[in-house]
Amino acid sequence: MSRYGAERLFDLAVPVLGTDEADGVEVVLTRDRTALTRFADSRIHQNTDRSDGQARVRVVRDAPGGVRVGVASTNRLTPDGLREAARQATAIAAATRPAPHFGGLAAGGLAYPKAGRDDHGTADCPPQRRADIVGDLLRGLSVGVAGAGVVETTGSEMAVMNSHGVRAYHVGTRAMINILATGADSAGYAEGVASALDDLNPVVLARRADDKVRLGARPREVPPGDYPVVLESGATVVLLHRLAQAFAGRAVRDGSSPLAGRAGQQVCAPSVTLVDDPLSPLLPGSPFDAEGVPRRRTTLIERGVAGELTYDAATARAVGAKPTGHALLPPNPLSGQPTHLLMDGGDADLAELVGGVDRGLYVTRFHYTNLVHPVRSTVTGTTRDGTFLIEDGRIVGGVRNLRFTESVLAALTAVEAVGRDGEVVYERFFGDAYAPPLRLSSFQFTSTSTH
């Protein structure tokens, strides 16, 4: 995808920013190209490349009792496409009731920090290179072990402009490699996410996945119950994502956050520090949100104490707070909540985490987690792709997968030790996050699976 660049995107938007029928206009322009090579049963079975874009036009009209707001989007990034979107947004604004909680358009003249990285080798990665990486991954597996997974490269641009003078532009890249290795009765998984494809090592990932296949062969069944656990980064990330909505001003407003009214209180173990940081070099991120508000590091939990909450403009307005740069393009239901989570690492290596468990479980990854009770932060899901029994401080073999049903805050309260070497892991719907492996003194498993 050839880049448009800031000036071309700004030039597209300017004609619709000033119309007589609007008291304020905001335009968000995005362009992205995602190429994904997918393999299963040790062959490439799907291989796709998609170039798309979006122009989202938000029109604001003053009205007694508030303002009227209309929004329309198109992927026709042409002057005609934007004019039509603006016309539709204006018509919607004229037809709707005043919105008392409209958060307002961001003010111009804002300074934006640096975020993410723009790697041309990732943005323009040819399909031949992705296929060769798949070959490297598969060659890293043992005989009799099958591989499945993806090699994905993305390049994206985003510009936010409004009639108050906001002019924000960002270009960035992202790459992801993952591999599931499958043997006769066991599996292993490894994943890497970075801003540049060159920063990922397929050979290392394949070896990690392959090692787990051998380690987990002939899995035994253990009964459900409370176990000490060691969670790999991928499992930790899933729990953190499921807690993320608790930090959203919207959840506090609606009464569904377990952290409502608990700012400054100890809510989990002192070893837990969790931030939202779109500016971290560890994560692919952008320096502003979908409303043109600058992003920044937000401390959500510091040494176990509940900290800041996060807002888009509308939820900030509703509770009398200031936007924190957490607006996403609607209809994304995650708008207003943190989506660039990082948990601070500790000083234990993985062997030390395992070494501290007399009898417990080691979890590579969770599957299909869902919130059961938001206010209690209770989540259910199952383990997958590498679950092991720990006895006397060492992994002694694989176990069949189990279902857990547990409060995330309770789990974070049970943190005994935090690993040194964290990883960036992707979770569907939530995006990328960085977390270390953890050792918990107790984690509740409620049933077993058949595999």
Add this chain to the structure above:
Amino acid sequence: MDRTELAELALTEVTALGPAFADVRAVAEDSESIDVRDDRVERATRTASRGVGVRVLVDGAWGFAATADEDGAAVRRTARLAVEIARASGRVSGAPVRLDDTPPACGTYTTPHVVDPLTVPVAEKAEYLLRATEAARTVAGVSFVEGTTDAWRRHTVYRSTEGAAVAQTVLQVGGGLAAFAVGGGEVQRRSYPTSFRGQFVTGGWEEILALDLPGHAASTAREAVALLAAPDLPVGAATTVVLDSSQLAMQIHESIGHPLELDRILGMERAYAGGSFVRPDDRGRLRYAAPLVSVTADATTRNGLGTFGYDDEGVPAGSAPIIADGLLVGFLTNRETAALLGGISNGTARADSWGSIPLIRMNNVSLHPGPDEDVDRADIVADTRAGFLLSTNRSWSIDDQRTNFQFGCEAAYEISHGQLGRLYRNPTYAGRTIDFWRSCDALGGARDWRIWSVPICGKGQPSQVARVAHGASTGRFRATVGVR
């Protein structure tokens, strides 16, 4: 250029490169989404998305490229890129992909409807929702109320090198209401007619008016308030559960629909969405459910959210038995996977946009009604000595082989000696797929049967979201309740 010209331009370009097979979808989709909360419109959005996707098979390997740029040069470039990608796939290929012998279809289809939902003014829709939220807010104890409506109109022109030529326009529309009661560390939600933005169908705006959201608002709100005062469903052992038809639809989705997608069974989704405990040779052998249970995948069901004229490989919509009298008899297939088993596709290849490849997706995967047409939920409750009636989905989870599941519902009522008793909040139930379906011993009849929607079914990489449906009536099973 219109959709037909774009599709034919792309097909001409790609055909010149000599692939064994190619198909093209030129798609224009318009959509609208409105959210109201209490007395205000929170969001009203129109969206337009247009583009062309080109899929090719070269030397037995797939390539796909898609662009939103409808300039002729960009479309031709995209066609050539698809071939380049397919050649790259050939660097790590297995057995060559073969397609089934589905004859190329030619035809047109438009969703039957009275009023195209995208022609109804935003203000009219918003006022309809606001009448509902305002009616719900008259109930004491309600904290806030949300109303939503969504609509899509997708026009697709399909062409293939085999000669298929299809044009179809599918209209989908949804609407719903949710009342919330908050207090004492609890948030209780009651939804009408079902959760997660309500009920979705193929059809016109008249289908949403027929839901009569304002007329059901107060009773929905009263149930939310009652739930806030109710106790938690106690932690229990295996017991009898009666599932209302909307929750049973979700159960069908997770523990019948997904595990019987043949791409999952063959391992194509294993690394991401997961696999299936079912094996290809289970067909005709596996006693999946009790004899009372039969399931069909039917893309022609009236108003079903998964109803269409042709799938995204140009296969005409049809009806395929999946479970017959408890026996597994079929899978959901596309042209590639059907050929591997020596059959032909049952037309379930669907893409969520012009920019996505078609994957095996559910259409309307529906449970047949029970044998007695007049049996309904009240009859099944009256026939139950002890257990719980669970209503309306709140959460869902199932393992990566689709065996171990756990669902949460909005409300549960105790059943004692055929009578509904105490109301409980935060109910959950759990079990294993085969044990659960084999335990089915009562199903509501045709009058109790209804087609329900699941509008947010995730699968594939890049992730796709499909809109599917499941017909179900009230059902009775054994499961473990109160897991937490």
